[in-house]
Each structure stands twice: as C-alpha cells, then as structure tokens.
Amino acid sequence: MIVDAPCVGPSVAEILTSHESGTGSPTRTAARVADAIAARGDDGTWLSTVPREALLAAAAEIEGRPGARTLPLYGVPFGVKDSIDVAGVPTTLSCPDYAYVADATAPAVRRLLDAGALYVGKTNLDQFATGLNGTRTPHTIPRSVYGGEMISGGSSSGSALAVALGQVPFAVATDTAGSGRVPAALNGVIGFKPSRGLISTVGLVPACKSLDCISVMAGSIDDVDRVLDVMVARDDGDAWSRDRGPRYDGERVRVGVPPVGELEFFGDTDMQAAHLGFRNQLDRSHGCTEVSLAPFLAAGALLYQGPWVAERLVEFADFLAERPDSIHPVVREILRSGEKYTAVDAFAALQRLQELKATVARVWEHVDVLAVPTIGTTFTVDEVLADPIGCNTKLGHYTHFGNLLDLNGVAVPLGVTAGGRPYSAMLLGPALSDDTVLQVAATLLDEPRTAPLGSTDHSARIEESA
Template sequence: MPNPLSASPAPSSLSISALRQAYAQGYSPLDLVDMLYARLPGADPAAWLHLQPKEQARARAAELAAQDPAALPLYGIPFAVKDNIDVAGLPTTAACPAFAYTPERSATVVQRLIDAGAILIGKTNLDQFATGLVGTRSPYGAPRSVFNADYISGGSSSGSGVVVAAGLVSFALGTDTAGSGRVPAAFNNIVGAKPTRGYLPCSGVVPACRSLDCVSVFALNAADTWSVMQIAGGDDGLDVLAATPRPRGLPARPRIGVPRPAQREFFGDTLAAAEYDKALQRLATLGELVEFDFAPLAATAALLYEGPWLAERMEACAELFARHPEALDPAVRSIISKGVDYSAAAAFKGRTRLAALRKQIAPMWQEIDLFALPTAPTHYRLSEIEADPLRLNSRLGTYTNFANLLDLAAIAVPSSLRADGLPFGITLFAQAWSDAALATLADRLQRLAALPCGATGQAQDNPPLDAQWPTQPGNIRIAVVGAHLSGMPLNRELAERAASFVRACHTAPHYRLYALPGTVPPKPGLIRDTQQGAAIALEVWEMSAAAFGDFVSRIPAPLGIGTLTLDDGEQVKGFLCEHSALAGATDITHYGGWRAYIAGQSQT
C-alpha cells in the first residue's frame, strides 16, 4: 500500500533528474515502488521474464530510505536487466529454458548499479541467445512495439526497450552485438547507447559473439544513458576484453557524414525515407552535412552473418546445440548452425578481410567527424516477420551490423513520429571513445525533436547535457589556443604523443589573445585579463604524464604552460604568454579565437 507519510506528488517522469527532484521534495523510494508495481498488470506480458517480488523491491526501497541520497548517484532509480545478464538469485535463461541457471553473483555492471542505489524491478525478454533484431525469437512470447501492438518491438533487447518506453523503469540494460541496443530504441521512441567495446564489463553476461559484445543502456534521454554508463563502466579485472578509455571529443560544429542518396536503402518504406530527410534537416543546424560512400560499411556489415564470426556465436550454446538442438528457436538454430561450416583458416581469412575494410574506411575520418544513419530502414509487423523471419531480420541490420566490427561508439536517438504513428530514430556513430561527445550531441538532437518520453506522453524534463569523460589516471589535460589546434601546423606534435582530443570549448571570459610578431609558424599569445578579458576558443587534449612532460620541454619562449580556467569552471593546463612579448603584438581578442583570426586573414 502507498506510503501514508509521503505528501509529495509523483515525479513528472521516470527520468533520473525528475526522480531526484521528487525525492528532494519528500517523495520516497517506497512511493515509487508502489506506483510501479501498480502499473505492472497493464504491461506487455511478454516483456518481463522474472519480476522481483514486490516485497523484495519494497524492502530495498526501505533500505534506501534510511540512507543519504547525496551519497548514492542512482538513489531510488528503478531499472531492468536483459535476461542474458546475471542477477544473483534470479534465473538467467537467455530466452532458452533448457539453458537456464541461477547465478550466485550478479554481473559487474548490475552490481555497480545496485551499489549506486538503483532498485532492480526485474529481468526482461530477448531474442534467444541475443541472436536477432526482431524481438520475436523467444519461447516466452514476443514483446510488441509500445506504439502499435501489430508491430515488432525490435531485438534482441526487446523487453528492455519496451519496459523503458512504457514508463515501468528509468533505464534498462541490454546487450548489443549487431544492433540489439539500438533497434529497440528506435522502435519504441527512447535512447539506446552502445558504448565503445570493452567499456562496460561483460563479466557475468552470456556471450553472443564474445569478441564483439557490448552491454548497452536504454533510457528516456541521452543524459540518463551517460549517467548509467559512467557508473557501470570501467575495467573490473574479470573481463579479459576490457579496454581503457582514451577519450575522444568532437568539434563544436562537427562534420556529419550521411550516405549518398543512391545508397540510402529503406526497402520501399517511403515514410521512413521521408523521416530521415527531416532528421537531416535538424542535423544540419548542429553541424555540416557531408556525403560519404556507405559501400565499405555495408561490406563490413555483411561479414557479421556471412563470415566466420558465426563460429563464435556457437560458443555460448555449443553443448546445448550438440545435445538438444530442438531447444533452440528455429531461426536461431538456423543461424548458429552455420557456425560449424567455418574452419580456423576461414577465421583468419575473415580477419584479413575486416582489416582490409578498416583500412579502406580509415580515410573517411579525415573528411567527417561522425556519421548519422537511420537506426533501422523500416519497421515490420509481427505477421511479416513470422512469414519471412531471416530475410527481414537481415534487412533490419543494414545500418547497425558493422558498428562493433569497426569498434565504433554509437547512440540511437528518437527523431520523429511517422504519419502512421510509429516512431522513427537515427543513430550517431563516431570513433571509439567518442561516447561522451555523442551523448551530448544526441541530447541536443533529442531536444530539437521535442518528442515525449517513450510512449508515456510525458515531456522531456532533463537539463541540457554536457557529457565529459573524467581525466584518465596518469593523464594530464592541456588546452591549446593556436598552432596546435586541429588542422593547424603544430597539431602533429600532439598526434606524435598519442594525445586524445577531448573537446572544443572556450576559456572563462578573463583572457586576451594576441598575434605574436615574427613567429614561425604564426602563433598567438594568451594572457589573463580579469578586467577587460573575453572568452577565447580553444581545444582540450589529453595525454600521458610522460608525453606531457616531453611536450612542455619543447615549448619555446615566450610561451609557457600555466593553468587556464574554462567557461564551465574546469581548470586545465594550457598555453600562456609572457607579457614582455606583447610589444609589437596585435590584439586579436575580438576575433574570439585563433582559428577565426586566421580565417579573417586569408580573406584580406
């Protein structure tokens, strides 16, 4: 029964920021649990596989009520977990009853979220062994799109996408090998973040294709996916494929790649094609659209289900396949069975082919900073998938299957509602460790779309996001304002020291910029002026302490390294100039930055 001591109104939505505000005003985790469990009887019965008993959820809420909310970043935030991820005491089935087991410990990502104050509501349905993009390959039923029950929810993380969009949890964990963390987001009007491979530990996760698997995050907005990733991410010492972040940023106005018109495939879905055109119009307000050749990405995508990675898919269920093949969904069995056809030689051949494609794709990043694609080319009815399960599923991977083979970061963002009422979404892709920058851009794009949260009808209510990676241990950040900027003559000195671009931003409004005479290549001088200063454009880069020391040792007078204050209050090391060098220098503060000054000089 509801908590009689609470007089605070319910939160405006289940976003993390809305719940935090509600808790600050007296709403309690017990109120939340009672509200959510009252909603559950009306939920899609195929979405959940194992619900946490209400009394256990209330006990967890009561435990949290006795703690300091400020000490727990996910205090009282409800979440769900795809049922190929271990939760201690609850069965892990991977949507295959014959495979089921009950783990004694939770997956690292789950335990970290619980330790941060989150409340587990239950485990969700999926395409069996995370093999599929449709959400229909489960003996427990097929979750439906929350917008039209005739249509699929998308998979393999079908249940996780549905329960977030239906307003039953704030976020849910999924997995993403071929697009399973993105397609359900598009089909249910929510955000799906597929992090850089190796950031969210896969220890305690049933493998689909182990070398490519990612834990993914579904939420109502990009800010919440980023918050969850920051808490759940990082090497746990157990995942042998864990990777250390090397933060990479994006320019303030990035070059956004889009496929050439002739390469845009929607399989006859004119509504989807029209919505993609509308999405591009919004993207054009955030950056420069640049057409690129999609063919190498399509060739890479084909490797996932037409190459030796199918043999790796056999690994998770090899024993079950050998002894009880009838326990597998017919479509899943058909796909996985092809794995036995690949030899070790074929595996090496596949790796060589992938290396060739990566080399072909690499120059693309000289022309664009990220690219934006439809998350899915179309949206199918359940009846259509039942009639043609393999071919139509393959079509849904047109714009997703290549991502993990190429080690990209990606985030699926709601874009619009079609004329038939179905949601349409796009996905932003960039190089590994661009996750923070992508989340920030996704937040801006979601605000332009101005859609409600999932299918709840509730307005987006989170503050604007400026996601930032924390400085990695042993690294130092440095702000550059002149010849070391991207594309400038000395930027190679950063590249030679394996520096990572973090972000483009401005100083606090307390600096002046001068063009120094007689410098080769031309360089500016930055000085602090708290009385008549201005905000100066710059870039922040990050490098190891050893590389930083070598870099600083080569800086010629009159330049030096001091501490700069950025426009958001962060303090980083950066270039400053001796005042004595300003004799004969030109004050160029009014340009707002060195790049604008150079552009102005070239026009005169």
C-alpha cells in the same frame, strides 16, 4: 496508423529530486513500478520481476543506507536483460532449459546497485540474444508501443519496452549487432551502444564474445549520462576492458552522411521521406559532408554471412548438440549455420575486416560523427514470422557493422512518419568518441547536457555510502 506511443515516465533526475527532497521516496517509487507492471500483465516485457513486497523491502534497505540521499542513483528503478547475471536470479536467455541461477552479479549491474539503483527484474530477449526482431522467444512475443502489431525489435526487446512504457527510466541491454539500437528505434527511446570495453561484460552470457557490448536504454541523454557515469569502469576480469576516451572538447563537430543514393529503405517511402527531412535539417545545422557507406556495409555483411556466426558456438555448441529441441527453430538454424566455417574462412574474414577497418579509419580524418537511419523500415510480427531471416537482415542493415568496426553508436528517436510509425537516426563515431556522439545526440533532441560522460567520479560516493 499510430495506435499508441511511448509514455516515458519520470527521468532519473526527476526521481532523484523527488527522493532527495522527500516529496517521494524509493519505497513509493517501488510501489508505483510494481503496480505499473502488474497492470500490464504478461505483455512480453519482463521474464521475471522482484515480487512486490520484496521490491518494497529492497527500496526500504536503500533508504536506510548511511548517506543514501547522496548516492548517484538513489532509489532509481531499472531492469536487466535476461542474458546478464544477477545473483540469486535465474539467467535464462529466453530458453527455459538453458536456465541457471547466477551465484554472482555482473560487475556492471553491481555498480548500479552500489550506486543506490533498485533492481526490478529481468527483461525479455530474442533467445540467446540472436535476433533483432523480438519474436524469437518461447514466451509472449512483445509488441512495439506504437501498436499495429509492430514488432518490438530485439534482441533487447523487453529492455526497450520497459523504458518506453514508463515502468523504469533506464534498462540495461546488450548490443552485438544492433540488439540495443533496433528495439530503441522501434519503441521511440534512446539506445546507446558504447565503445566496446567501456562497460564490463563479465557476467554476460556471450553471443559473440569479441563483439558483445552492454548497452543502455533510456528516455533522455541525461539519463544515459548518469547511468554511464556509474557503469563505465575498467575491469581486469574482462580482456576487452579499456578506459574511456576524452570528453567533448566544445569544438564544432563534423558530421558525415551517406550519399542519398546509398541509403536503403526497402521500399518504405514514408521512412525515406522522414529520414530525408531530418537530413535536410541536419545539413542546415551542421553542414554535412558526404561519406560512402560502402565499406561499412561490406563489414556488416561479414557478421552473418561470414564466420562470426560460428563464434556463437563457443558458448552454445554443447547445448545445441545435447538439447537441440530446446532451442527456438530460427535460432537453432542460425547456430547450425556456424558449423560450416573453417579456420581458413575465419582468417580470410579477419584479413578482409582489417582492410575495411583501414578504409573506415580514413573516414574519421574528415568527419567526427556519421548519421544514418537506425532502421530502414519496420515490420509486423506476422511479417517477421513469415520471413524471419530476410526481415532480420533488413533490420540490421545499418547496425551490423558497428562492433566489427569498433564504433560506438546511439539511436535517437525523432518522431513518427506520415503513416504513424517511429523513425530514428543513428549517430556513429570511432572507438572512444562516445562523449562527442552523445553531445550531438543531445543537440538533436534540444536537450541541455549537464552531466556529460566522465564529468563526475561517483565511485568515491558509492564507496562512502555502501
């Protein structure tokens, strides 16, 4: 049964109102965050944090900027997954022997800092961002806020926990195969994976560079919107960078769902019942159209059962050869599995993926958004440690295909099952339909959407106040 639940703290909007009105301040918020983190101790959420006095000093610096109160994220605290660079801070990827001190801040994070956000620290992850469960770390293994020794999910385990614990209103994560959406589902928060290229990945140590996305964890769609409005920007240093798509046009959104017989819950009847209950409500509100999940799942199978696992060796092959004992055993096994693939395998897989992309493209002629479970079941830490590959594959059943098929997606928390475990729906859309997908998510959460993606150009305000 449920032991705990998310305790999401003040939203971005609430923090801004407090800071702008003077009822609160960035330094007071910084003190609250530092105290909350200290009170938890080492629970596997953070790998490093800014020391309390330094955090207060950084907050005071933000307060002293000209025009500070007009900044879009004035004094709002946030965490960064420890695979993304922050100047002067070690980037470790949860592998101490791999660590280096970054000499520049990733552009996506720099935009947040320029917008007045307050950097708190680096969050835990599955080592080398390889995993969806949160147990592949030499540090403290994090647990879900729902208790019961349930995994936190990964690889962005700490980013989800930092938000679910109410320590920060948003955290920067990544999502190559579900790394942002799975931990969001397991901790009852929102995990948004934008279309590839909308947020610069410069300064991110790549897992699979052709698939990587920087993503956002938050407690509300409004918070996601506000953060994306700052982070989304073209970057000529990122070969995958592209402009955002159109905003939601106000028209009826056509929602697709897989036939019930194609859904997989791995024997978890509670999760199945919860999702089917949600499906019934969704059909009443949107009149859903059935869409086969087969081509999506076929694409997902290519990720770890095909040559894309070899792409991780572009970044980590030398370290694997020189320091194999420094790598978590499961991660080491996965990296080595990439060594068996040939160029012929890669081209065959690329051709097969292109065929599947063509099939999926026809799906979007009939629906705008596809609704599926984010995860089909949950696991305890012990269950994952006993079967690390099998459990991980099940966790990625609905997420592995996302970036291969160039989709965007959001994990939407919907409550708990009859047994007290979290369940979440995932909304998926074709590339650059991000705003429409977020609109449907806001509707599901009965959340007014006052700051849609791209509604305001904050860049000028950032430059004027810098």
